[in-house]
Amino acid sequence: MPGFYMPVRVYEENEAVSRHAAELAALGKKALIVTGRNSAFINGSFDDVTRALEGQGTAWSVFRDVEENPSTDTIMRARDLGLEEGADFVIGIGGGSPMDAAKAVALMIRHRDRDISYLYSPDGDSSALPVAEIPTTCGTGSEVTAVSVLTDPVKERKKSIPHEIFPKLALIDGKYLRFAGKSVIANTAFDALTHLIESYLNTKSDAYSRMCVDAGLATWALSQPVFRGEREPDDSDFVHMMRASAMAGMAIAHTATTIPHGLSYTMTVKLGVPHGKATAYFTAGYLAEADEADRNYLLERAGFRDIGDYRAVYRAACGEIDADGALLREVIEAAVDELVSSPQKLALTPFKTDGDVLRRIAFFETEA
Ligand SMILES: [Fe+2]
Incomplete structure (x- = not known):
């Protein structure tokens, strides 16, 4: 431990x-x-x-x-x-x-x-x-x-x-969130969500880091209707979003992040995709490879019905990746190559992650 x-x-x-x-x-x-x-x-x-x-x-x-x-x-x-x-x-x-x-x-x-x-x-x-x-x-x-x-x-x-x-x-x-733009709030809130998910689906995760994840997911879920476009955020949402982000930070302080973050950096550097939008893009694929009970727990705790629902809310909140198909595939390919050379991140995945699994996660959205 x-x-x-x-x-x-x-x-x-x-x-x-x-x-x-x-x-x-x-x-x-x-x-x-x-x-x-x-x-x-x-x-x-x-x-x-x-x-x-x-x-x-x-x-x-x-x-x-x-x-x-x-x-x-x-x-x-x-x-x-x-x-x-x-x-x-x-x-x-x-x-x-x-x-x-x-x-x-x-x-x-x-x-x-x-x-x-x-x-x-x-x-x-x-x-x-x-x-x-x-x-x-x-x-x-x-x-x-x-x-x-x-x-x-x-x-x-x-x-x-x-x-x-x-x-x-x-x-x-x-x-301070009252003055943040809608897309900044959405992209950063999804960054926090990916921290919670990557901390949980992590070999370093334990009862104490999961305590932060559990509280963070429940807090995050309180503002989920905002990301579904069902209502505008109010001051209590701003408190909850900031709190979920801090709890997620405490979770990753113990476990570090894993594959979605590892894949995201190339997308951010080469395409200028905001950090949270890039990490959340790879999160559906990461969840799809996870143990079913873990996946169901994470999605339900954050207020999603299933992976499809997660993807729909992510798209409604953060939008599409602005790059044509060929360029996007090229960048994802480069992200996979970069991550393969970083075995520390792969070693944190709680399921066996060979090149095939990594590619399935990376290309989950383009194949869907
Ligand atoms: Fe992050």
Whole structure:
């Protein structure tokens, strides 16, 4: 058993940032806020954080240039700013990209004498500056995991760095989702769902990680009518979506993700498909290969009748993949090749996964 370890202090409540300003400021003397170009400035999260810091007399500077699927170059630019500014803690605000970037920046500021290759160096010291995370989407769960997924622009490859960097503090407030677009909410909510499913269908899964999955699925199901197009989301949905995402993050913090995530990265890098939309695309095929009792439990707990129902709701919420058939098959073929060379992910599958099984999962949607 891997042991249940969740060292992040989590506050999930209305006005979480202002209520926990003192704990946020206690992480250091000067914060480097790491965020994207727009959403944190629209949804109020950036103002909440800077007001909280200023109220505590804590200095800050901001790097607001994290792109989707952040590149290792971006991490180094943010690191340089953090060093120049004398930052001694890092606050990530946004979706998975800024939150993952914040962890990597915290690592690289701590290891100021190392170059970009340190990010993917498996044997290095993973100590990092303290990190706080404020999620503004509902999928990644990065606020409670040690994972940082970056994109190597030279190799055109999206991959987790080998360093484990748990945030110290996660401040979760559903109100930030009020400003997220419909497709962002759908794509990220399906990312959370795939985390729950991949954590459960996983050799590392145990009673404790499944506790997170079970609660996460039940919470996710509460907002399922929104994804069916039956109603608009309200504030309680935003709370539930954020909570399901955090619970899913806790689940994968223990098990990691498996095949749908492993296949998704190539699709995201080559076709620009949003992360959650890409992982959920491969999830029907993964469920189809799973043990029947597991499959039925997962689908029912999340509020689906069967795989067909899952696929219909996924399409209604996230839409079709925007690529013609030949290109799509070529990209999926490349994803299979990439994953075959990554035996760690395949080893986490609780059923025997040879090349044929992997292809059945990968091409499930195109064959259906
Ligand atoms: Fe994900």
